[in-house]
Amino acid sequence: MSSGKELAERVGVEIQKGDRYSFHRTRRVRRSKGESSYEEAAVLTTKHKNTITKVILLDRRVEKVRHNTRPVKNEIAHFSHRHALHRYKMLEEDQVQCDICETDIVGKAWGCQDCEFFIHKSCKDVPREIKHKSHRGETLTLRSSTRYESGEFRCNACLGLGEGFHYHCCPCKFDLHVACAGTPYIVYYEKHKKPLTLCYDFPIETSRTVYCKVCDSKISKNGWAYYNKDSHFIAHIYCAFDNEEKDSILVIQDRLQSLQMK
Ligand SMILES: [Zn+2]
Ligand SMILES: [Zn+2]
Ligand SMILES: [Zn+2]
Ligand SMILES: [Zn+2]
Ligand SMILES: [Zn+2]
Incomplete structure (x- = not known):
């Protein structure tokens, strides 16, 4: 997919005379089995009068089209971005990730549409x-x-x-x-009744390979893990704490605020 016009044609988005459109390539974070990786994405944004249409093509397989009206006039400045940020409301199907915490945004957001820069309303702070x-x-x-x-x-x-x-x-x-x-200090993983504690040093002393009880893949002894010492239940931090869940961003925010330098 080499150009915006080509992508538009393929997914049936009409670009009319006088419409503005932009096309760029980006990388999105994908988390699975306790690991994060990137996948290539092609993003086409067209503006026809008051309607913005955005198409995201991920690894040439998932195609998303979204329609959005222009944001309400209301803007803020953010230290990390050279343009003003506007208010947005994201839906689940928008599949927009927050540039700060890299988790999905559903609900209120600040963003710069031209740069495809979006952050949770709460991540601003x-x-x-x-x-x-x-x-x-x-x-x-x-x-x-x-x-x-x-x-x-x-x-x-x-x-x-x-x-x-x-x-x-x-x-x-x-x-x-x-x-x-x-990530919170204590989590309650749904399939395990007891609380799991966040460990910064590997909690099990063994020369053998240790596997995550949630995803069954290997846990490196160099990273963090969630652990319950009574049951020896151990899991990757992303497996025991699903940060893609709707309310998890609030938990993350709370934790970060508590770590803030006074
Ligand atoms: Zn990390
Ligand atoms: Zn965020
Ligand atoms: Zn911008
Ligand atoms: Zn240091
Ligand atoms: Zn895991």
């Missing part, structure tokens, strides 16, 4: 600096991108790669996804 127990109480600073040469960081919690917003400790090269920094 994630702390710029936090202290996190996993990192000896040093200050972690919110960054919108990494200055590593590769353009990517490896999250010390989930061990996945990231390239967007994260918390960073410069002298230690310590990095956390925003959502990982906000």
Whole structure:
């Protein structure tokens, strides 16, 4: 898919004379089996009078069309973005991910349509600096991108790669996804009755491979895990705490606010 016109033709979106349209390639975060990876996406946005149509083509298989009217005039500035952000209301089928916490946005959001930059209404206020127990109480600073040469960081919690917003400790090269920094200390996983505690150091002493009780794939001993010591139930942080769930963003937000530097 090399151009916006080609994509529009393929999915049956009409571009009329005088319409504005933009086309770009991007990468979306996909989380499964406790790992995050990226998939390529082609995004076409057309504006015909007051209607915005957006088509997202993921790995050439999922095609999404959405119609949206222009946002109400109401704007804010955000330190990480050079344009003003407008108010939006996202539906589940919009499949929009928050650029800050990289989880889906359903409901209120701030965004810049031209740049495809969208954040949860509540993510606007994630702390710029936090202290996190996993990192000896040093200050972690919110960054919108990494200055590593590769353009990517490896999250010390989930061990996945990231390239967007994260918390960073410069002298230690310590990095956390925003959502990982906000994972709650205790979770109740539905298929396990007892509470699971967040462990920053691997809780089981063994030379054998340890498998996640939720997804059955291997858990690295270098990252974080949820664990119950009575039942030896262990799980990836993303398996025991589903951050794609509707209310989970509020849990993440609460946790981040509590870590904020006073
Ligand atoms: Zn968010
Ligand atoms: Zn912008
Ligand atoms: Zn992470
Ligand atoms: Zn440090
Ligand atoms: Zn798992």
